Amino acid sequence: MRRIEIYDTTLRDGAQSEDVSFSVEDKLLITKKLDDLGVHFIEGGWPGANPKDVLFFQEMRKVSLKSARLVAFGSTRKSRNKVSDDPNIQALLHAGTEIVTLFGKTWDLHVFDALGITLKKNLDIISDSVSYLKEKGIRVFYDAEHFFDGYLARPEYAVKTLETAQAAGAECLVLCDTNGGMMPWQVREILTVIRKTFRGPLGIHTHNDSEMAVANALTAVECGIEQVQGTVNGFGERCGNANLCSILPNLKLKMNINCISDEQLKHLFDVSRFVSEIANLPHNKHQAYVGEAAFAHKGGIHVHAVRKKAETYEHIVPGKVGNRQRVLISDYGGRSNLLEKAREYKINLTADHPRLDEILANLKDLEHRGFQFEGAEGSFELVMKKALGRHKRFFKLVGFRVIVEKRQESEDSLAEATIMVEVNGQVEHTAAIGSGPVNALDNALRKALEKFYPVLSDVKLLDYKVRVLSAGAGTESKVRVLIESGDGETTWGTVGVSENIIEASWQALVDSIEYKLLGRQS
């Protein structure tokens, strides 16, 4: 079985998307997920262009990956610099990765108009830059920027740049459709020529400006290349990069090509949602393979047929990518899923449990109201424990009041919360300020409860996310609040939904505390 290597650039090219801005922490989390998914290379960033990426590569020195190789990305040297003095090249060395991807110019238009140098000088730059890193013991992949446009404009020169990079020691030559303008038959025509010319690994890096990124990447695979580059969910500048969430299942299930394992492919749906969540973007429900609607059947003929035999209207078995069939009216796929989740949480729930239907109905209702339990599995566990009578109350809210006050235009708003809780018949009434209303409420609640449960002093809120659910309703929109908490040993996510952001935050805060206190008991 033929094998293809997967090169993920979500953290670098994906982060070029207008809507995406990853923190270093976000990048570390995503790196771990990508490693679990089984991609072979993870391009972590461009240390020469982005100070945040320098920090990421520093942090990554402490992390050991299971199987993926971390890659730093950067430009060939600037024309005015000696390679050993070029700050960008030096930044790549300092990133400390085993592999570096260097990009250089292929298209004469760019050599003349963007760089303003001669064609010969551009070849020198490519050669210098690649061989310098090779001498330092680094494996080099070479990204031929605008390869296809360059080839169409001046084929012999485009090939010359590849030959130069290869001669200097680049081990994989990656052909880029940087502007995303190619049609699949153009890719096929050009690749057929190039494949004959070059021994050794070739890669493909495509953009989606003509809605052809996936088709172009896989056409290149058909022509015999070895490496495919892309991003999770197709994130990327303009119209995005080639979408690995489509490429991976197409490779495995349609082309019978080895890249990640069957087991890893089953995590694709989760990885796709996870990356959307971290990027704080709504997950595209119509996305091929991993959208929530990808195997959803709306009614009539399709539902009827699909119930008799799924392949009548489903091109693959949804479970192979971790997705599932949804019949929009009545969902019978839920039980086994729920049992699986229960097992995951070590909750004893069997298929014949009398409350199973009730839990399912409750979950469906919560989802309908805007709750979402990916990234909030703490809340999910509480829902199940409540239904099974394995939940316990730790405090009772008597009431709270949150006040935000602005006394003068030039002054910042002040936030204060008062709260009254009851624990074992004892009432605690206290108050706290905060940087905003949610922070004030959080502070007041902890202050009131730590007296009874000192263990809560270990709990920190690590992240707080707000998502407006019903776009188009102005400030009356429903919001979903996701909170990530940790106690130094483990982390857990909780969720709340309301038209009132304070109420939604309250639900998530209470879940976070209950999860911690319950966990200690089991």
Place this chain on the structure above:
Amino acid sequence: MRRIEIYDTTLRDGAQSEDVSFSVEDKLLITKKLDDLGVHFIEGGWPGANPKDVLFFQEMRKVSLKSARLVAFGSTRKSRNKVSDDPNIQALLHAGTEIVTLFGKTWDLHVFDALGITLKKNLDIISDSVSYLKEKGIRVFYDAEHFFDGYLARPEYAVKTLETAQAAGAECLVLCDTNGGMMPWQVREILTVIRKTFRGPLGIHTHNDSEMAVANALTAVECGIEQVQGTVNGFGERCGNANLCSILPNLKLKMNINCISDEQLKHLFDVSRFVSEIANLPHNKHQAYVGEAAFAHKGGIHVHAVRKKAETYEHIVPGKVGNRQRVLISDYGGRSNLLEKAREYKINLTADHPRLDEILANLKDLEHRGFQFEGAEGSFELVMKKALGRHKRFFKLVGFRVIVEKRQESEDSLAEATIMVEVNGQVEHTAAIGSGPVNALDNALRKALEKFYPVLSDVKLLDYKVRVLSAGAGTESKVRVLIESGDGETTWGTVGVSENIIEASWQALVDSIEYKLLGRQS
């Protein structure tokens, strides 16, 4: 120049999308837009399955289209019915269109498992149904459902169904990848055979379940077919249909094929947005060709090069599809960008203006503090006007207080805001409730100001977004609030940033109001 006919099914297959539900009025509006765009066929609905569609075809009898032909869609007769008694076929006759598209079964799996009839009987059904409509003087297109899956399973039978439809009088045979599972090279292989077998028009109808719908449709065009079916924005069941917003420019600009005129193609961006608007869905900004981000450049090397020569990072001239280049404000990176933006806002700002550096420094500082002016160009304009002394105060805040109170665990939180503002020496003190704290503050501020500025009653908040900026800081995180406002004529975005969500929302609300009131004066 070769010519391809465009068949739009936004109103039928597009409306099968989980999120789309068009009223008859919506359909009439979209039909007019599609006719202006120059598509050749508009599939209006399935009168035999949907009572709303019956009404639509009735209404359409009063409408005359410029050049498009209206088409009614429906199934071949049910196996138990005589064709003249089949309600679905009768509904097609009553629709009163010149053309009808009939779909029938190609795949033996469906004939056996979905219909439960013999292969022979299925051929009779196709033959009867097509010839009956032909006898009534109707032009018939034949949709071969699951053609590709059927061909792979039993090629000779799949071909037989086409021959049957053609013999019965179908003038165009449309090959459908109903489940969206095909790869472009499979389409090419099969089409190459079919094209040799059949004289007369062939069409292609593809779905996007493998992210290949556009590639598959255009591969079929490469193989010599005559008609392409698709939907605006790729709307459709599951992962959607082939996206005409990518197909049309690819045909015209990449393949040099005649379909709609150059002038009509310039309306593509508007049509795409219009259909999203009518469907009440957010427009996908990353969509190829017609997304707002399709020609947006974020920074560094790209912006620099694209200014020198647009084709360095743009695969087509954006104006050809009615889109435009955007240099994102966040990367104003310098003076020329700012001057360009000023021109756009009709602010007289020249390169030698004494305050130019000050404005730049101020913008950089705001961005550093978390402001972002993409999607908040209203606030951006105010920043510039303030710096140029072209800003005016419309009210002074004396103070506000927002209170969120929860009195019992089982009750929802209540939100109330009080506010005191001063306009021309007159103080207004009022209060309002809301579904949450921001909504309450918004209500109170409007209530206080509408007394002085009645024009504000036209202003509606259309969208409200919250983004947590510094992930990892728990509830102390900074938040950025983006508000989209509109007055029925135009819309504008404003932004606020603070650790306190109420304060951030306040900033954006004030900007929204000032933008509206200032606009009236200039």
